[in-house]
Each structure stands twice: as structure tokens, then as C-alpha cells.
Amino acid sequence: MSIEAIMVFPLLFWSMWTSYTYFDGYRQSARNLKAAYAIADILSREKNEVNAQYITTMYDLQKFMIADRSAVSMRVSFVRWDQPDERHYVLWSCERGENYEELTDATVLDYKDRIPVMADNATMILVETTDHYTRPFKIGFGDNEFSIEKFIFTQPRGYHQIAEAPTGC
Template sequence: MKRAIASFLKQFFDREDGIITVEAVLVLPMMFWSIFASYTYYDSYRQSARNIKAAYTVADIISRERNMINATYINTMHSLLETMVSTRAPVSMRISFLLYEEPTDSHTVLWSCVRGGVYNSLNDGDAKLMKPLLPTMPDNGKMIVVETNNTYRAPFNIGFGFDDFSMGNFVFTHPRVFDNIVASTPC
């Protein structure tokens, strides 16, 4: 009896006709997870690139503006930003126009317009906190600052704490056409 059981077990362990099924059961979940994880990481980098390109586009358009900026203009910039970003989450934007005064080594906010729920209008106190992020400017130099923010929502839950996260951008540029861009209040 022992010999028959040992012979049966030896034959059972030597057989290879079910090995592909066992390997598939072990490998397929990991293969699908790696495909979903790769797509999720790719999608997050793609979204980040879209965000920064859209922020630069808005800053560049405003830097070339010759006319007064009003609420309709800012709404249009926000719509453009939303279209370019094309995300599953709401997009927030703050556009500010700053003046640097060398004698006081400070930035003054000439105007600030906000769309979305993340930002408040920029004030001189906020500009003081923002100073390390801004480039060196000449006396009476003016700067357009565009800040954008949206939340990345992953298409798949891949685990490892990869939850929704906030993507923010901070873009600054100098006015190209006119050194004074005027905004109507409130914008």
C-alpha cells in the first residue's frame, strides 16, 4: 500500500500537463496589476504635463494683452485652461499682476483674479511669502503670475497609498507688449 501511494505521488509530482494553468493563475493577477499601474503612472505624468503647458499658455496670452482685462476675459482664460487640461476634477486658477519696488524690496499686488475654489485673491502679504519663488526683478519691474491647481484622480486603484493628489503650478512671466496690464475691478 505504501509503495502504491508513493508511486502515485511520484507520478503526480512528475506530471507537467497542468503547469501552464497553475502559472497563469499565479502570474495573470500580477500582470494585470502591472498594466493598470503603468497606465495610472503614465496618466498622472500626462496630466501634470498638460497642467504646466496650460498654465504657460495662459501666462503667455496675458503677457501679450494690449487691452483691459475684465471678468469675461478671465472667465475665458479659465475655460481655456479647463479645455487644455481636460481632467476629471475641477480646475482652479489665480492670475496676479505684481510690481517690484527695489527701495522697499517688496512686491505690490496691482490686481489679482481668481477662478475655482482653491485660491483666494493675492494680497501684498501673500506676495511677501511668495518672494522666494519669484525671480530677481528690476526696480518698478512688473510680473504676471499664473497659479493653477487641480486634483488628479487615478483611473484605477493600484494600492500603495496612490490616492488622489493635488497638482499645482506656479508660472511667472514679464508683460511682452505693454508694461502695464490693467484689470477692471472686480475681475
């Protein structure tokens, strides 16, 4: 019986650590997703002007909702679809953190397959978030550190103040 216990206990502990590690990773991914959806929803309902301080407040909200000490980044962009040109144009883009650069008319072409079909001159809010995650335990396979990235899109809900480019982004 003691020989069996010596053989089983390491496997039992490894199983518990692995289960906790996967649970923690999925929990962190869900937090990141909820934060991205919350920011997109808040922006889509905004009636007042969106400025640089507003975007910084959304970034602070993201950090608060993720509740992790890891580095987080966010980019909020406002794009328009032009049917005659068959392409998206970036009306404005603001980024916070170190992971993103400003989205431009040239770089938005890479997102054409990720943005849903839009009517001519329709607009879309894009929220991209990144959370650098480190596993609590090394479980023996896979990278111990990786980025959790989310890409959320939503349309403005009838208010047009968001269309104006925020100053100071």
C-alpha cells in the first residue's frame, strides 16, 4: 500500500496543480473578455464627447475588471465601411498600454476578415485588449507566459458624438 501511495501521490498533486492552472487561465481569459465587452458596450451607448481622458478611464476600467498585476493593453478604434472602395477607413484610433500601435487605413486592411459585413458608410467600434498572463505553476508543457488577446466589435447605438476624433490620443 505504501508503494502504491508513493506512486500515486505525485500524479495526484500534479493533477491538482494542472487543474488549478487551467482554471486560473480560463478565469483570466473570461475576465479579459468581460472587460472588453463592457468597454465596447459603454462606448456604443455614449451620448457625450469621447476624448483622451475618456479613453484613459476606459483603460483604467479594463485594468480594474481584469484585476491582475500583469501588463494590459487596449486599443479602441472607430472605422467606417466604404462600399464603392470595398474597404474600411479608420476615423480614429486610441491605444493605451505597450502592445498596440495606432490603427491606420493601411493596417485596418489586415482586419477585413475579422470585421462583420457592414452597409455602405456604416460605422463600427473595435475594442482590442491584451493581457499578459503567467501561469501560477509550471505544469510541464506549453508556454508558462502568454498573451490573452480579445477582439470585440460593436456598432454605435444611434449617437454620433463618438464619430469625432478624440483629441490627444
